[in-house]
Amino acid sequence: MSNILRIELTDDQRRELHVLLARRDLTRYTRLRAECIRLLDRGRTAPEVADLLECNPVTVRSAVHRFRGGGIGALPDAPRPGCPGKVLGGDDRATLAELLDRSAAAGVTWTVPALREWLRAQRGVEISADWLWELLRRDGFRWKRTRDSLRHQADPVLQQAAKAQLEDLRTYGWRRTRARGI
Structure with missing residues (x-):
């Protein structure tokens, strides 16, 4: 045998x-x-x-x-015990995509934790920030690190006054060496 x-x-x-x-x-x-x-x-x-x-x-x-x-x-794996995984439904993803498109057109930026909170409050969906980031990446959304600057909101007149005040506070020796190119 x-x-x-x-x-x-x-x-x-x-x-x-x-x-x-x-x-x-x-x-x-x-x-x-x-x-x-x-x-x-x-x-x-x-x-x-x-x-x-x-x-x-x-x-x-x-x-x-x-x-x-x-x-x-x-042959496929048997279902795992425990709570089922968090899934963001198709209508939730479509609503989220619409929100992000509208926000981008208006110049508003979102962070993933803020989107997660919006989904929880508006749609009743609990999802981790990491998984939400992965789903957004899969859906073709990209992120760009924003600069922490308020320069675009500053008043040009006040900026000129502050520069003049700083110029007056500089020591004489520093201006002199700076003017000579040393």
């Missing part, structure tokens, strides 16, 4: 596996298990598959047992 694991997929299972592997949102381990099944179906042994995928043969055997227990549908 041979102890070699063999997998023979039907045409429907191959198509289903191909569709699964074509998805871009697969977790690392789901993709690994699906690749194990794909390579075993092509006649490779568990040690060869483990060598090709750079994993342990026990991982390959585990993927086979998982597949035999539930088919292609058993």
Whole structure:
């Protein structure tokens, strides 16, 4: 009796596996298990598959047992226990994008913590600032560090008066050496 694991997929299972592997949102381990099944179906042994995928043969055997227990549908990761992750819904993201576009046109800038607070107050959405930043980056929003200056709001007459007052306060020796270029 041979102890070699063999997998023979039907045409429907191959198509289903191909569709699964074509998805871009697969977790690392789901993709690994699906690749194990794909390579075993092509006649490779568990040690060869483990060598090709750079994993342990026990991982390959585990993927086979998982597949035999539930088919292609058993390959993805099981749901994690605990609270579900915070998700910003499509309508919330659209409203946020509209707010940012209107604000940019008006010259108003937002910080991520301020946006987070706005989402909590206006939309009732609790989300971390880091995750909100990541979602904004994925949606194509970019940030630019603003300067901490009020120069654009200053009165030019007052600025000239302050410069003249500073000029009067400078010591004579400093002005003299400055004038000579020393």
